[in-house]
Amino acid sequence: MFNATTYQLFINGRWRAGSDATTLPVINPATEQVFGSVAAASASDLDEALASAERSRRSWSSRPAKERAEILVAGARILAAKVGDAAKDLSREQGKTIAEATGEYGRAVETLEWNATHAEELSAPVPAGPNRILVPEALGVVAAFTPWNYPAVLIARKLGPALAAGCPVILKGAEETPSAAVHFVEALRQAGIPDGVVNLVFGLPVQVSRHLLNSSIVKVLTFTGSTEVGKQLAKLAANNLQRCILELGGHSPVVVCEDADLAKAIPAITEYKFECAGQSCNAPSRILVAGTLYEEFLSGMIEAARKIKIGPPDEPATQMGPMANGRRIEAMQRLVKDAVERGARVETGGTRLDQPGFYWPPTIITRVPNDAKVLHDEPFGPILTVAPFDTIEEAIREANSTEYGLAAYLFTAAADAKQALIRGLSAGALSVNYLKGVSADAPYGGVKQSGYGYEGGEQGFRSFQSLKLVNGFASFG
Numbered sequence: 001m002f003n004a005t006t007y008q009l010f011i012n013g014r015w016r017a018g019s020d021a022t023t024l025p026v027i028n029p030a031t032e033q034v035f036g037s038v039a040a041a042s043a044s045d046l047d048e049a050l051a052s053a054e055r056s057r058r059s060w061s062s063r064p065a066k067e068r069a070e071i072l073v074a075g076a077r078i079l080a081a082k083v084g085d086a087a088k089d090l091s092r093e094q095g096k097t098i099a100e101a102t103g104e105y106g107r108a109v110e111t112l113e114w115n116a117t118h119a120e121e122l123s124a125p126v127p128a129g130p131n132r133i134l135v136p137e138a139l140g141v142v143a144a145f146t147p148w149n150y151p152a153v154l155i156a157r158k159l160g161p162a163l164a165a166g167c168p169v170i171l172k173g174a175e176e177t178p179s180a181a182v183h184f185v186e187a188l189r190q191a192g193i194p195d196g197v198v199n200l201v202f203g204l205p206v207q208v209s210r211h212l213l214n215s216s217i218v219k220v221l222t223f224t225g226s227t228e229v230g231k232q233l234a235k236l237a238a239n240n241l242q243r244c245i246l247e248l249g250g251h252s253p254v255v256v257c258e259d260a261d262l263a264k265a266i267p268a269i270t271e272y273k274f275e276c277a278g279q280s281c282n283a284p285s286r287i288l289v290a291g292t293l294y295e296e297f298l299s300g301m302i303e304a305a306r307k308i309k310i311g312p313p314d315e316p317a318t319q320m321g322p323m324a325n326g327r328r329i330e331a332m333q334r335l336v337k338d339a340v341e342r343g344a345r346v347e348t349g350g351t352r353l354d355q356p357g358f359y360w361p362p363t364i365i366t367r368v369p370n371d372a373k374v375l376h377d378e379p380f381g382p383i384l385t386v387a388p389f390d391t392i393e394e395a396i397r398e399a400n401s402t403e404y405g406l407a408a409y410l411f412t413a414a415a416d417a418k419q420a421l422i423r424g425l426s427a428g429a430l431s432v433n434y435l436k437g438v439s440a441d442a443p444y445g446g447v448k449q450s451g452y453g454y455e456g457g458e459q460g461f462r463s464f465q466s467l468k469l470v471n472g473f474a475s476f477g
Contacts, residue, residue: 013195056196061166066294072116074191089179115160138166140219175296245453250406253399257412258290272435277381405448
């Protein structure tokens with residue numbers, strides 16, 4: 001399976017190295033040092049994974065939903081028992097604090113359990129009118145691609161419903177944070193998942209995705225990542241008409257109205273924004289504040305950002321660890337440089353910390369002109385822009401000014417403002433007077449360039465099913 005430094009592939013019920021012995025490095029972002037390696041799948045390894053998944057398809061989909069659920073519940077309990085070690089592994093690979101990693105695994109366990117406990121209900125026939133029913137059927141083999149920022153919970157959001165619905169899965173884990181996929185799959189193996197139902201591969205992303213999606217064996221693509229990559233995968237999936245579930249980029253606005261309670265709004269924004277060093281597609285990135293509150297809000301936000309304790313993620317006092325890799329540091333530098341050159345003002349942060357590790361401080365930028373890249377390119381890091389607005393209509397217009405539509409947030413107690421913002425903001429999810437992650441029972445999907453399809457809840461479960469319409473038949477055993 002793995003030891004302190006080596007992560008393997010899992011194909012047809014067996015942990016093993018890649019057939020050509022190719023490996024990729026795993027780097028600790030707090031030290032910038034290589035500490036391990038992950039096996040890279042060759043074309044023959046991917047073919048074996050495809051064949052293994054296809055062999056298991058009929059037996060897994062025809063297995064009673066109750067039995068599938070029992071295996072998933074057992075896997076969730078095994079995973080829950082080793083969260084302590086798993087969280088340490090994730091923290092070392094990704095840079096998030098131990099507390100953040102522990103919380104993420106808690107959500108992953110909850111997600112797996114939710115899908116398991118609803119497997120029977122959502123696999124049962126559904127009445128669709130007089131003498132008419134809908135019979136849910138598993139779509140078939142799923143290719144699941146997960147990112148490095150929240151690998152545990154996003155693996156759960158893909159594996160949980162797919163497996164519960166009766167679909168075998170080929171999981172392409174994130175090479176930079178491989179331990180989450182390994183811990184997850186090993187828990188399912190120990191729980192008794194049949195050989196071939198779950199296969200885990202790593203490798204060069206372009207090669208792996210192209211190989212898997214070029215196969216007619218794959219019936220569903222589920223992906224979380226950037227809009228650019230999502231579009232490329234959707235083009236590949238079109239050749240075989242594979243169903244796509246795409247959660248893509250975000251550039252989430254927060255609208256702070258003139259009656260907002262800043263004593264609650266500022267801590268809520270600070271905590272959620274700088275979790276995982278801001279490397280979340282749901283994280284707020286553009287704050288729009290009523291002009292009457294702007295100076296007070298900005299002062300409070302700067303003070304809160306400066307108080308965040310930055311340091312090694314395994315130290316209990318640390319509130320924000322390093323960014324995950326050097327690419328994210330380069331992106332922060334480009335966005336800040338561009339904004340400043342166009343006339344923006346950096347209120348706090350704005351430069352990489354002078355120490356080993358990929359550390360970038362909480363950064364707040366004001367007076368940002370409309371053509372600055374930071375207002376249009378997803379920051380995916382600890383950068384916030386803050387700007388005033390005069391009217392709700394202006395706030396809605398500015399909030400909707402990007403190509404993204406994943407999440408949005410608002411703070412107000414006024415009923416008319418709530419209604420206007422709920423109706424006006426273009427986002428797949430809108431949170432009122434709080435910020436937090438999406439729970440396992442809630443359907444979630446983006447609009448505009450933030451993707452399509454749903455993850456979570458009944459709608460997410462149905463993403464892995466077809467609904468066969470049966471006429472002239474009132475019941476089904």
